[in-house]
Amino acid sequence: MxxxxxxxxxxxxxxxxxxxxxxxxxxxxxxxxxxxxxxxxxxxxxxxxxxxxxxxxxxxxxxxxxxxxxxxxxxxxxxxxxxVDRAPQDTSKVYFGAWVTLEAEDGSEKTWRIVGPDEFDLALDKLSMDSPMARALLGKRCDDEVTVNSPSGEQLYHIVDIHYSP
Structure with a gap:
């Protein structure tokens, strides 16, 4: 073998x-x-x-x-x-480096930062831009709904906030 x-x-x-x-x-x-x-x-x-x-x-x-x-x-x-050391020109959309606050269907909120695959750490709320969740978020705006396919089925999130400073 x-x-x-x-x-x-x-x-x-x-x-x-x-x-x-x-x-x-x-x-x-x-x-x-x-x-x-x-x-x-x-x-x-x-x-x-x-x-x-x-x-x-x-x-x-x-x-x-x-x-x-x-x-x-x-x-x-x-x-x-x-x-990538600066924010994009259109800060109303989710791009690399953004802090995104999501609200789940049950009302719980979670804030993630979109980072590169070499630095992601879920314990520190850093989400790889290559992950299914981040790919679903990229290009979306505040108040958009995002559907993410996960092993447990489709999950629906609502984008509450987007910002580019820590």
Whole structure:
């Protein structure tokens, strides 16, 4: 059986300035802080002789591969990203970077920020622009109704507010 996996579809190339800064900090942490420590651990473990039974060596080499893979990904991704650092001209519509307050059918309200796929975090109310919810919201105005297809069925939302400052 082959281990081949088809390449993942690339996400949208947009990111907020905060998201870009977070990716750059992660790259710095991996390359300048974590990798030298792991490299030194592997170097010391290699001195101990038999590498086939040396846990520090085996797991250190595995961690180095993980770090190098993530560093390659971050370098390529940062080169192709477009930082969106200003609001659109028409702020009455939902675009990238907008804070959107939605009212569900049961009357509950939730505010989401539309961000790039590299920085989404549902716990922080950041919604990827490639998600079904965000795709349904893009281009809509206040007081529009939005239908979102979800695994539990269609859900209807009402756009209560749109703004572009945090």
């Amino acid at each position: 082959s281990r081949y996996r088809p390449p993942r579809k690339r996400g949208s190339p947009y990111i907020t300035p905060e998201g870009e800064q977070a990716l750059r900090e992660e790259l710095h942490q991996l390359w300048k802080v974590e990798r030298p420590v792991v490299t030194q651990t592997v170097h010391e473990a290699a001195k101990n002789g038999d590498r086939s039974e040396n846990g520090d060596y085996i797991y250190g080499k595995r961690r180095l591969r993980e770090i190098d893979s993530r560093v390659r990904f971050l370098n390529k991704r940062l080169d192709e990203l477009n930082v």
